[in-house]
Amino acid sequence: MTTHALVSIAVLLVVCAAPGALAQTVQVWSLCSPVNYTAGSAYGASLRGVLRDVVAAAGRSRDGYATVFRSQQVKDGAPYGLALCYADAGPPEVCRLCLRMAAGNVTLACPRAASASMLYNNCLVRYADPAADGRKLARPEPDTVQRFSFYNGNMTSAGEADRYGAALNRLMDRLAPAAAEAGANGQPRPLAAFGQTNITADESLYGFAQCVAGLSPADCRLCLQRIAASLPMTKGGRAYSLTCYTRFEVVPFYMPPNTARIVVAPAPAPAPSSPSRGELN
Template identity: 30%
Template sequence: MMMVDSFTKVFLVAVCLSTFSFGSLEDLTRWYYFCSNATTLTGNIVYAANVDQLFSYLSTKATEHDGFFNTTAGQEPNMVYGLFLCRGDARPEICRDCINLAAADVVKLCPNQSWAIIWYNQCMLRYSNRSIFSSMAERPNVSLSYRVDAMEPYRFNRLVATVMKDIATRAPNATSRTKKFSTKEATFNAFQTLYSLAQCTPDISSEDCYRCLQDAIADLQFHLGGKQSGFAMYPSCTAQYQTSPFYSLNQTGLAKPPVSPQHPLLLPPPPPPGKRGISSQTVIKIVVSTVGFLVLSCFLCCVLGWKATKKLTARKTRNDELKAMALQSLRFDLSIIEAATKNFAEVNKIGAGGFGSVYKNLKNKDS
């Protein structure tokens, strides 16, 4: 076996580019791609030729199948399975140009690979050496953002979650039978509107579409919470939001969102789960009651302290008076003492100590 020669690849790219409406190329932006780097098919000229044939066939069908088409090329064991999905609002010529550009790019980005997937802002192209039809796939996937922080991130995240949940419910049951696609706008404030989009490949069931979108939205909220834009790209679904328009606002045959409020959402965010909000009136009542209790407590403490001090002062004064009276009762005139001791007669002296002599009192009990 031998590799596809360079002339064949150049010819394929030239064929794809020759069908472009170059005026639309400026509207096409490559977002991301994955290649089967671990499984290359170097030397398998049959499989490589089938990939080229697949891309050529998909390109011719890009304007005929309402934005989605899947097919195969070649025979087993070298059969190639491929599909494309254009964004639900993309015009047929935009879809064709996007698929042609994706096919030309993937030849250069993923040469000789057994599978690859590439996303643009207007389309997705995917091929594999195994069947990829009618089955929901979530790997590989990627989440991207412009990394611009939103004002009031908590309230913005709430709005994103509400809107994305709504379109994830409506997209699987879109009125168009060939498109699982839905968009919605919601006003965030006087200067910003949230634009959101959800889409699945039409070949999977409504249940699988809903499950895929739920996982994609969960990735957006986990990795990109608080950002003004987010893009979650899975093989079977896409979820996007942004604060500037990125899709056509005049669409027919799609799941229509309800009319969004025309005035800004000015309600404050609710408290965290498990906690109840407290109104301003309740806060004022609590503050006034607390301050009143503190003032009354301080007043009572001052009154009780003053009374205790006054009582203590009165008690001390009374004790001083009693001591003075006791001292006064122990004092005698000298004439009384001389009479009692017969002028300090030695016969009346009964002893002596450090404070002086001690005499007995000879006065009778009635004196």
């Protein structure tokens, strides 16, 4: 899609603070596999250890991301684990709180499930049997299904919806490839980007997009574009899948410091066409 307005994209380098986020950490969705492990088995004991280790590692990480994928786990039958904080969640204590809550509640929501996912508004925790679903965590494929979304329903007119929709499409056309390219250097970190575009001369739309590490740039882009397309045209919203997340607002909810910025200038207005000879008087 052609860009007609100012778009500013920032590739994520660090996490910044968001006041009040501690009070906003809530569970939004979970998924339990139909396959169960035996109560009191070694798998259950290993699961508790994996969840503890992956949450602790993600809490210490600068990026709020960690995995527990070891070849020995396949031999031992121990689960794989993944923990991810969404970078717009706020300061590190929000990340750590969210991960602890998710890891504790996933075993309550999915008792004895061999694989499960627990999604909070600020973080994601997953574990999986390495002999089956674990491969999807170690080498993820894009999950393009919107697992959860919420949004601001404050839209006043069809014309306003059209303006916001055009701005959101314009923004996501740039955010998705920018987030995907953030992982092009092969670093095992979440892929994310922040951007801004003008809606009118006096209004802006701000957006954020993030993928789990391990997705290829093409898969990251596909995931983000699919879930962004599921969002309604309102003044703010979020959409989540198991491999990506996006958010947009009319206020600068997340302004990452120390970023490499990509600025796209407005497209020039088309030059007026000259009248044909037959139109001259």
